[in-house]
Amino acid sequence: MTMVFLAWLGLLFFFLITSPFNSSSALPSSHFPSHLPLCHPHESSALLHFKNSLSIINYTTYFSDCANPNSTVYWNMSRDCCTWSGVTCDEVSGHVVRLDLGCSGLLGIIHSNNSLFLLTHLQTLILSHNWFYDSKLSPEFGRFSSMIHLDLSYSGFTGQLPLEFSYLSSLVTLDLSYTDLRLETSSLKRIVANLTSLKELRLSDVNMSFASPNSFMNLSTSLTSLDLSESGLTGEFPENIFHLPRLQKLDLSYNRNLSGSFPQYNWSSQLRNLNLSGTGFLIDLPYLTQTLKSLNTLFLGSCNFRGSYPALLGNLTQITSLDLSYNNFSGQIPWSFLNLEKLIHLGLADNNFIDLEEDGVAEQAPAQEGGEGQISKQRKTESHGKFGRVSR
Numbered sequence: 001m002t003m004v005f006l007a008w009l010g011l012l013f014f015f016l017i018t019s020p021f022n023s024s025s026a027l028p029s030s031h032f033p034s035h036l037p038l039c040h041p042h043e044s045s046a047l048l049h050f051k052n053s054l055s056i057i058n059y060t061t062y063f064s065d066c067a068n069p070n071s072t073v074y075w076n077m078s079r080d081c082c083t084w085s086g087v088t089c090d091e092v093s094g095h096v097v098r099l100d101l102g103c104s105g106l107l108g109i110i111h112s113n114n115s116l117f118l119l120t121h122l123q124t125l126i127l128s129h130n131w132f133y134d135s136k137l138s139p140e141f142g143r144f145s146s147m148i149h150l151d152l153s154y155s156g157f158t159g160q161l162p163l164e165f166s167y168l169s170s171l172v173t174l175d176l177s178y179t180d181l182r183l184e185t186s187s188l189k190r191i192v193a194n195l196t197s198l199k200e201l202r203l204s205d206v207n208m209s210f211a212s213p214n215s216f217m218n219l220s221t222s223l224t225s226l227d228l229s230e231s232g233l234t235g236e237f238p239e240n241i242f243h244l245p246r247l248q249k250l251d252l253s254y255n256r257n258l259s260g261s262f263p264q265y266n267w268s269s270q271l272r273n274l275n276l277s278g279t280g281f282l283i284d285l286p287y288l289t290q291t292l293k294s295l296n297t298l299f300l301g302s303c304n305f306r307g308s309y310p311a312l313l314g315n316l317t318q319i320t321s322l323d324l325s326y327n328n329f330s331g332q333i334p335w336s337f338l339n340l341e342k343l344i345h346l347g348l349a350d351n352n353f354i355d356l357e358e359d360g361v362a363e364q365a366p367a368q369e370g371g372e373g374q375i376s377k378q379r380k381t382e383s384h385g386k387f388g389r390v391s392r
């Protein structure tokens with residue numbers, strides 16, 4: 001009798017510990033989204049203070065390419081900040097790790113005392129296409145030591161890039177293009193030396209007229225994309241950038257006083273997009289086309305050429321976009337050498353080719369987005385007749 005009772009008790013105990021009712025409360029909270037850690041109160045309040053420090057404008061008036069609605073308008077303290085638009089929290093720690101407020105119509109000045117800088121767990125911060133006019137880029141940005149992706153392009157930040165940017169040693173992508181920032185040799189050298197994980201660096205239109213191009217010499221070997229166009233760089237560009245093993249895209253265009261030459265060995269084997277339009281590079285086209293046969297886009301408008309040229313274009317079998325405008329080339333257009341199967345954009349304006357319509361530009365419609373250099377864009381607006389079609 002006792003045995004039966006004990007066995008029954010054991011069975012009951014077994015039932016209790018395996019019962020679905022009992023165990024449900026012990027399940028890890030990840031099974032139930034509502035059990036996710038709530039947004040840390042100091043972070044939601046930092047976000048709200050950040051929002052309240054700025055105004056919100058009808059951004060479509062300023063940035064016609066913005067698709068996101070003005071998301072911060074809907075931030076509401078009565079809901080978990082991890083659910084706010086543009087805000088992403090870490091699933092385990094609950095910290096705000098991503099803030100994407102690109103194209104949000106934000107207007108105002110971000111001072112050093114802004115609560116934005118309290119969000120020290122941020123790994124991604126996108127503030128592009130807003131208007132922080134006259135905001136000096138605060139040294140407080142140096143607090144974001146976990147930052148991996150930082151995009152402040154088209155945002156109106158101004159002044160010197162603070163030295164503290166070199167503390168962001170985990171950065172993989174950095175985009176400061178089309179701001180009113182200035183970068184000088186000392187900051188640049190520290191950034192290059194300390195940001196050893198960088199893959200994409202965009203500094204287009206950042207004023208670097210007082211920075212030595214040599215400062216880029218020791219850029220991370222992880223680099224895949226470098227955009228230094230229209231930045232006022234002056235002097236000799238370091239040749240070893242062309243050795244970076246993973247470099248796919250290099251844009252140095254419209255730095256008239258930037259000179260340089262190509263290496264004789266160990267080219268970046270991944271290089272697919274090269275833009276040297278409007279630079280002082282002395283370009284040996286035969287050498288270039290024989291060496292970089294896998295190029296997809298090559299922009300060499302308004303360049304200094306050496307040697308004879310177009311016959312060798314035949315080696316560029318992967319080319320989709322080629323710009324040779326403003327170069328005073330003469331003779332026959334090298335149709336037979338061009339791979340017309342793949343070519344989408346061809347810019348030949350302002351040369352002395354003999355069998356070209358007076359337009360000077362041949363183009364196979366539709367042109368790829370971003371496929372035209374600045375000079376041919378100007379030409380396009382000057383006269384509609386400028387663009388013909390590739391004739392076969």
Ligand SMILES: *[C@@H]1O[C@H](CO)[C@@H](O)[C@H](O)[C@H]1NC(C)=O
Pocket residue numbers: 058059060061
């Ligand atoms: C914002 O600007 C666009 C373009 O000017 C206009 O079409 C739209 O109605 C404006 N929206 C508001 C809410 O003012």
Ligand SMILES: *[C@@H]1O[C@H](CO)[C@@H](O)[C@H](O)[C@H]1NC(C)=O
Pocket residue numbers: 058059060069070073
């Ligand atoms: C921005 O938000 C306001 C308020 O919700 C809304 O009326 C307006 O249409 C939004 N603007 C744009 C450009 O979407």
Ligand SMILES: *[C@@H]1O[C@H](CO)[C@@H](O)[C@H](O)[C@H]1NC(C)=O
Pocket residue numbers: 074076077078079
């Ligand atoms: C915030 O959310 C609460 C509850 O959903 C709602 O009653 C309130 O109107 C919201 N406030 C704003 C400013 O949207």
Ligand SMILES: *[C@@H]1O[C@H](CO)[C@@H](O)[C@H](O)[C@H]1NC(C)=O
Pocket residue numbers: 111112113114
């Ligand atoms: C932040 O700093 C600015 C400029 O120094 C000042 O005008 C503003 O009052 C400060 N804001 C707060 C909340 O302390």
Ligand SMILES: *[C@@H]1O[C@H](CO)[C@@H](O)[C@H](O)[C@H]1NC(C)=O
Pocket residue numbers: 145166167168169190194
């Ligand atoms: C480089 O980054 C590390 C880690 O963020 C930082 O401690 C150090 O001060 C930085 N060095 C320079 C020269 O900025």
Ligand SMILES: *[C@@H]1O[C@H](CO)[C@@H](O)[C@H](O)[C@H]1NC(C)=O
Pocket residue numbers: 182207208209210232
């Ligand atoms: C770049 O910065 C220098 C130094 O402040 C200034 O003199 C120059 O005008 C700036 N260049 C441009 C294009 O803004």
Ligand SMILES: *[C@@H]1O[C@H](CO)[C@@H](O)[C@H](O)[C@H]1NC(C)=O
Pocket residue numbers: 189214215216217218
């Ligand atoms: C690049 O690195 C080398 C070796 O570490 C160093 O000697 C040189 O000064 C660095 N150059 C620049 C411009 O930082």
Ligand SMILES: *[C@@H]1O[C@H](CO)[C@@H](O)[C@H](O)[C@H]1NC(C)=O
Pocket residue numbers: 232256257
């Ligand atoms: C290039 O250098 C020359 C001579 O130093 C200077 O006059 C000119 O303004 C510079 N051009 C640009 C675009 O920086």
Ligand SMILES: *[C@@H]1O[C@H](CO)[C@@H](O)[C@H](O)[C@H]1NC(C)=O
Pocket residue numbers: 265266
């Ligand atoms: C080219 O690269 C290879 C492999 O990285 C290296 O062994 C070789 O020394 C380099 N050649 C020169 C001339 O630097």
Ligand SMILES: *[C@@H]1O[C@H](CO)[C@@H](O)[C@H](O)[C@H]1NC(C)=O
Pocket residue numbers: 290311312313314315
């Ligand atoms: C391609 O380049 C080679 C040299 O590497 C040259 O001999 C050949 O003529 C070029 N081919 C064409 C079609 O231009």
Ligand SMILES: *[C@@H]1O[C@H](CO)[C@@H](O)[C@H](O)[C@H]1NC(C)=O
Pocket residue numbers: 328330352
């Ligand atoms: C362009 O080429 C023609 C004919 O070869 C030459 O007379 C002219 O000086 C050249 N123009 C420039 C700007 O090099």
Ligand SMILES: *[C@@H]1O[C@H](CO)[C@@H](O)[C@H](O)[C@H]1NC(C)=O
Pocket residue numbers: 229230251253254273274275297298299370371372373374
């Ligand atoms: C440089 O050329 C690339 C294509 O190689 C193009 O996408 C880019 O817009 C050009 N840069 C400028 C500043 O025009």
